[in-house]
Amino acid sequence: GAGVSQTPSNKVTEKGKYVELRCDPISGHTALYWYRQSLGQGPEFLIYFQGTGAADDSGLPNDRFFAVRPEGSVSTLKIQRTERGDSAVYLCASSLSSGPGENEQFFGPGTRLTVL
Amino acid sequence: DAKTTQPNSMESNEEEPVHLPCNHSTISGTDYIHWYRQLPSQGPEYVIHGLTSNVNNRMASLAIAEDRKSSTLILHRATLRDAAVYYCILRALMNYGGSQGNLIFGKGTKLSVKP
Numbered sequence: 001g002a003g004v005s006q007t008p009s010n011k012v013t014e015k016g017k018y019v020e021l022r023c024d025p026i027s028g029h030t031a032l033y034w035y036r037q038s039l040g041q042g043p044e045f046l047i048y049f050q051g052t053g054a055a056d057d058s059g060l061p062n063d064r065f066f067a068v069r070p071e072g073s074v075s076t077l078k079i080q081r082t083e084r085g086d087s088a089v090y091l092c093a094s095s096l097s098s099g100p101g102e103n104e105q106f107f108g109p110g111t112r113l114t115v116l
Numbered sequence: 117d118a119k120t121t122q123p124n125s126m127e128s129n130e131e132e133p134v135h136l137p138c139n140h141s142t143i144s145g146t147d148y149i150h151w152y153r154q155l156p157s158q159g160p161e162y163v164i165h166g167l168t169s170n171v172n173n174r175m176a177s178l179a180i181a182e183d184r185k186s187s188t189l190i191l192h193r194a195t196l197r198d199a200a201v202y203y204c205i206l207r208a209l210m211n212y213g214g215s216q217g218n219l220i221f222g223k224g225t226k227l228s229v230k231p
Contacts, residue, residue, distance in 0.1 A: 042201075055217055091160075093159070109159055
């Protein structure tokens with residue numbers, strides 16, 4: 001079956017611009033996660049949705065970052081007034097639920113964002 | 117958050133077993149031990165997880181120390197496709213019965229496999 005997909009695969013933008021990154025989770029997965037990964041580092045948590053609501057947004061670095069999941073499926077990560085430091089690979093993952101010890105996360109290939 | 121410590125890098129020869137260690141001395145009684153790996157230019161993928169007992173699946177085995185302060189991921193016969201960064205992650209079992217949502221990644225161990 002189809003895995004997690006992310007679009008675009010690459011995005012180049014200029015400092016100060018607004019960008020949207022899209023994630024299509026695996027059908028039926030209620031949990032959705034956003035991470036970002038800088039070169040040489042492990043992925044860093046941003047936000048987690050359970051259904052339509054953000055269950056944990058403690059990883060969002062500041063108020064320029066926002067994410068939505070209006071119908072409990074597709075999610076969009078929105079970054080306003082982009083800065084060069086926002087350049088990274090943005091990863092999306094989904095899982096069936098948050099059962100104890102289970103809920104393997106399935107990751108998409110990521111969107112590489114470059115802010116010039 | 118409970119932390120894990122892994123070597124930065126390891127090397128292996130193809131078709132030989134590989135033992136990837138992870139220390140988690142501050143693990144709590146309800147923390148599960150998860151392993152993910154990330155192949156070059158791809159998102160991470162789940163490998164295996166366990167709580168107290170050793171675990172086996174088609175990809176690997178997980179050996180957990182009796183005191184749970186360390187664990188070892190075992191690849192029985194390394195292939196070139198196993199070259200990746202391997203992450204050892206602790207996931208807390210929350211008091212409502214679910215798992216902590218997000219994964220907390222460290223830098224992992226970069227495994228190189230020589231032909």
